[in-house]
Structure formats: C-alpha cells, structure tokens
Amino acid sequence: xxxxxxxxxxxxxxxxxxxxxxxxxxxxxxxxxxxxxxxxxxxxxxxxxxxxxxxxxxxxxxxxxxxxxxxxxxxxxxxxxxxxxxxxxxxxxxxxxxxxxxxxxxxxxxxxxxxxxxxxxxxxxxxxxxxxxxxxxxxxxxxxxxxxxxxxxxxxxxxxxxxxxxxxxxxxxxxxxxxxxxxxxxxxxxxxxxxxxxxxxxxxxxxxxxxxxxxxxxxxxxxxxxxxxxxxxxxxxxxxxxxxxxxxxxxxxxxxxxxxxxx
Amino acid sequence: xxxxxxxxxxxxxxxxxxxxxxxxxxxxxxxxxxxxxxxxxxxxxxxxxxxxxxxxxxxxxxxxxxxxxxxxxxxxxxxxxxxxxxxxxxxxxxxxxxxxxxxxxxxxxxxxxxxxxxxxxxxxxxxxxxxxxxxxxxxxxxxxxxxxxxxxxxxxxxxxxxxxxxxxxxxxxxxxxxxxxxxxxxxxxxxxxxxxxxxxxxxxxxxxxxxxxxxxxxxxxxxxxxxxxxxxxxxxxxxxxxxxxxxxxxxxxxxxxxxxxxx
Numbered sequence: 001x002x003x004x005x006x007x008x009x010x011x012x013x014x015x016x017x018x019x020x021x022x023x024x025x026x027x028x029x030x031x032x033x034x035x036x037x038x039x040x041x042x043x044x045x046x047x048x049x050x051x052x053x054x055x056x057x058x059x060x061x062x063x064x065x066x067x068x069x070x071x072x073x074x075x076x077x078x079x080x081x082x083x084x085x086x087x088x089x090x091x092x093x094x095x096x097x098x099x100x101x102x103x104x105x106x107x108x109x110x111x112x113x114x115x116x117x118x119x120x121x122x123x124x125x126x127x128x129x130x131x132x133x134x135x136x137x138x139x140x141x142x143x144x145x146x147x148x149x150x151x152x153x154x155x156x157x158x159x160x161x162x163x164x165x166x167x168x169x170x171x172x173x174x175x176x177x178x179x180x181x182x183x184x185x186x187x188x189x190x191x192x193x194x195x196x197x198x199x200x201x202x203x204x205x206x207x208x209x210x211x212x213x214x215x216x217x218x219x220x221x222x223x224x225x226x227x228x229x230x231x232x233x234x235x236x237x238x239x240x241x242x243x244x245x246x247x248x249x250x251x252x253x254x255x256x257x258x259x260x261x262x263x
Numbered sequence: 264x265x266x267x268x269x270x271x272x273x274x275x276x277x278x279x280x281x282x283x284x285x286x287x288x289x290x291x292x293x294x295x296x297x298x299x300x301x302x303x304x305x306x307x308x309x310x311x312x313x314x315x316x317x318x319x320x321x322x323x324x325x326x327x328x329x330x331x332x333x334x335x336x337x338x339x340x341x342x343x344x345x346x347x348x349x350x351x352x353x354x355x356x357x358x359x360x361x362x363x364x365x366x367x368x369x370x371x372x373x374x375x376x377x378x379x380x381x382x383x384x385x386x387x388x389x390x391x392x393x394x395x396x397x398x399x400x401x402x403x404x405x406x407x408x409x410x411x412x413x414x415x416x417x418x419x420x421x422x423x424x425x426x427x428x429x430x431x432x433x434x435x436x437x438x439x440x441x442x443x444x445x446x447x448x449x450x451x452x453x454x455x456x457x458x459x460x461x462x463x464x465x466x467x468x469x470x471x472x473x474x475x476x477x478x479x480x481x482x483x484x485x486x487x488x489x490x491x492x493x494x495x496x497x498x499x500x501x502x503x504x505x506x507x508x509x510x511x512x513x514x515x516x517x518x519x520x521x522x523x524x525x526x
Contacts, residue, residue, distance in 0.1 A: 010387050011387055012387040012388050058388075087385065087387065087390045088390060090384065090385060090387050092384070122345075123353075124273050124275040124350065125392065
C-alpha cells in the first residue's frame with residue numbers, strides 16, 4: 001500500500017546542474033532522492049517534478065510528487081526531509097494527494113518570474129539571482145512588444161529547436177513587466193511553457209526595451225515560427241519557477257513558496 | 264613616482280576564505296592583487312585594507328589602498344579592475360589620496376551591520392547573507408541589554424582570547440536594533456572593533472532576546488573582561504562591513520557602497 005505525497009519545494013539553483021539527475025553532478029532531483037532514501041532506510045524513491053528546471057534556474061514554488069510505503073502526517077514531512085537536505089533546497093509544505101495525481105500532467109497553469117538587474121553597476125549579492133543589464137530600458141516598448149505574445153499562439157520561435165513535443169501551441173494568460181527598485185520583473189503565467197520559452201521571450205523583449213528591435217517585430221517573430229527569428233536566450237540565473245497551479249489547490253499557502261521579499 | 268589610490272570595495276564573502284591572502288585559498292586580497300597585477304603587466308602590487316574580514320563576512324563599503332606607478336584617472340580605475348575581477352567582488356569607486364594616507368590607521372569610525380533572519384523557516388536565497396534564528400526574539404530585551412555596551416569600555420569579554428592588541432578599550436557610538444520585514448538588523452558604529460567583537464556582541468544579545476539571559480547580564484559580562492563570560496560568537500555570514508569613515512570623506516558616495524536594497 002503506497003501513499004502519494006506532493007511537496008512544495010524552494011531552491012536556489014546557483015550551485016546545481018539543473019533539476020534532472022546526472023551522474024557525478026549535483027542536481028535538485030539527486031539531492032531530494034538522496035534525502036528520501038535516508039528517510040526510507042536506503043530504499044530508492046523516484047520523484048516527479050511539475051517540470052525540470054535548467055542549470056542555475058531557481059524555484060519559489062516547484063511541486064514534486066512521490067509514492068511512499070510510509071504513513072507520515074503531511075505536516076511532518078517538511079521537517080523530516082529538511083533535516084537531510086542541503087541548505088539551498090527547502091521543502092516548504094507537504095500534502096497527501098490522490099493515487100492518480102501527477103504534478104506535471106495535472107498542472108493547469110504555471111507562473112514564472114524573471115528578474116533583471118537594470119542599473120549601471122552590477123551587485124555582488126544578486127549576481128546569481130538577477131540578469132544584469134546595464135543599459136537603459138524602455139518599459140513601454142517592452143510592454144508593447146509583449147502584447148503580441150498574449151493569448152494562444154504557436155510559440156516555435158520561442159523554443160529550443162530540438163524540442164521533442166507534439167505541439168508548440170501554448171496559451172500565455174499574463175505577461176506583466178514592472179519595475180521594482182533597480183530591477184525589472186517579468187511575470188509570465190501560461191497553461192504550459194516550452195523549453196527555454198520564458199528565457200527566449202525575455203531575451204527578445206530586452207532587445208525591444210533597449211531599442212534594438214521595434215515592438216512590432218515581436219508579431220513578425222511570433223509568426224515566423226522559427227527560433228532563428230527571435231533574440232538571445234536570457235541566462236538561467238534570472239529565472240524563477242514561481243508557482244504551479246492545479247484545478248484544486250494542493251497546499252495551504254496556495255503554492256507561493258515564500259513571502260515576496262527579494263532574496 | 265608612486266601614486267596612492269584608495270578603493271571602495273563591495274564583496275559577497277560566501278565563496279572566500281576571508282580577506283587575507285592564504286596559500287591555495289580563494290581570498291579577497293588574493294583576487295584584488297591578481298587583478299592589479301594584470302593591470303600592472305605582471306608587477307606585484309600590495310593592497311592594505313581598513314581591516315581584514317573573516318571567512319564568510321561580506322562588505323558593502325570596505326576601503327583599501329595601494330601605491331601605483333600608473334597615472335590613471337580615478338574615475339577609470341573601477342572599470343579597469345572590475346574587468347579583471349570575479350563577479351563576487353566589485354570596485355565601487357576610486358580616489359587619489361595623499362601619500363601618507365592609510366585606510367586602517369586613518370579611519371575614525373566603522374559601521375558594521377549584522378543581519379538575522381528571524382522567522383520559523385529558513386530561506387534558501389539568504390542562506391549566506393543572514394544568520395537564521397527561528398525562535399521568537401524580544402527586541403526590547405535586546406535593546407535594554409545593548410544599552411550597557413554604548414560608550415567607552417574595555418571590551419575584553421567581546422574579543423577572541425588570543426587577540427594581540429595593546430588595549431581592548433573601544434568606544435561604541437551606536438548600537439541600533441531594528442526589525443526590517445522578517446529580519447532583525449543590528450547596526451554598530453564605533454571608533455574601532457576588536458577581533459570578532461561584533462559577532463560576540465550579537466551572539467550574546469540574541470541570548471538576551473531569546474530570554475536565556477537577562478539584559479542586566481550584559482553589564483556583568485562587560486565588567487568581567489573575560490571572553491568566557493559572554494555568549495556564543497554569531498556566525499560570519501550575517502556580518503557586513505558597511506562603511507568606513509575618515510576625517511575627510513574620500514568617496515563621492517560617502518562610503519555607502521550601494522543602495523540599501525537587501526541583497
């Protein structure tokens with residue numbers, strides 16, 4: 001008799017080779033499965049994420065699930081696991097879920113945040129948490145460009161070329177761009193995201209904000225359905241998997257893994 | 264003919280074995296001297312800090328000086344050096360100073376800040392930037408204890424036992440304790456600080472804030488002039504050398520290395 005448990009997970013991706021297990025590399029999955037193995041007295045427990053994150057990418061609200069023979073009160077899972085985890089991964093909350101629940105297939109929306117440090121000088125304390133862009137950005141131009149991406153489109157231009165997916169049609173519900181202090185914050189909410197989709201969208205919109213492309217170019221790039229038409233991929237270290245949404249909320253704190261204090 | 268140059272330096276101490284050069288270890292001094300050597304075409308240039316910082320300790324406003332045969336406009340030093348430095352050290356500003364200026368001997372006051380993350384759960388993004396204290400703290404108790412340390416005292420109880428200094432008498436001008444969001448911020452300004460003085464003061468005051476010592480104990484500890492009388496040394500990673508003051512301000516931004524945005 002196995003119990004399916006879902007975990008809300010926060011991590012600083014700086015010191016990881018991404019989520020997925022790789023031999024001889026430090027990964028999120030590797031660390032969590034190692035911690036679960038300790039609690040299960042050596043038994044291997046496979047975890048399943050809502051989506052894999054790349055090297056350097058962070059998470060405020062990643063969701064994973066696994067099956068366990070143990071009957072542990074969900075309130076006790078975080079403390080048990082956090083005691084076995086390094087201090088750049090934290091289990092925020094745990095919940096018992098149905099046997100057929102799946103973090104990836106059942107997610108209905110995802111929220112990604114991308115942080116850009118936009119000032120003349122870099123900041124040693126945010127070097128791994130925000131993409132440093134020293135030149136002036138016009139947020140009105142960025143927003144005008146972003147408007148062409150809202151709604152349902154084939155996002156082939158904003159996806160790595162070798163992606164193995166049936167359809168590259170996705171729906172982008174929200175693409176907000178705001179200034180918070182010396183940062184520009186991109187918030188994207190959609191039904192699903194292709195590989196590197198957020199980073200290519202942000203990289204291309206930053207070219208618009210810097211005046212190197214016109215906002216109308218974004219419509220042309222979108223319609224080209226060709227990765228080569230878009231701009232540079234923004235680096236992973238500015239990206240945060242912020243929240244994963246399900247038909248029914250799983251966690252008490254509604255999937256926002258922490259307060260909004262900038263780290 | 265040598266020119267003496269002072270630099271305002273910011274660093275994230277997380278990945279360093281402190282300031283002072285050590286063989287086979289990554290240090291602030293080692294990295295800055297390496298960068299200076301590149302700019303001086305291999306010539307070794309010795310730097311002198313206002314004070315050495317320990318492993319894990321950060322700086323918003325460290326000040327160093329060095330002598331150079333080069334005549335470079337001060338405004339151009341930061342860019343030249345930052346191009347040769349890793350991204351966890353940044354030269355904020357440079358200034359030409361008198362030949363007899365010394366960052367350490369001429370400093371009249373120093374400002375240290377200590378950050379405590381005071382909430383139930385740790386934060387993966389601040390694991391190296393604030394000391395995590397999960398239990399409840401009474402700021403009124405901390406402030407009542409702190410009052411006993413203001414002014415001129417023999418701070419032997421708040422200094423590592425093997426410190427090689429003539430006098431352990433120092434003057435503490437300011438010891439403020441404030442809550443900022445989920446953090447407790449200690450700001451200490453004094454004419455000089457003994458080795459580990461800030462960290463032992465903070466560690467002892469946290470014991471007062473947690474109810475394990477009475478505020479009046481601080482006067483008794485102070486008068487004991489014995490390290491064993493005080494509490495635990497708070498860890499280095501919560502400590503920031505915030506600003507160094509001189510009779511005449513050296514830098515345009517007055518030594519505050521950056522804005523007050525929490526990192």
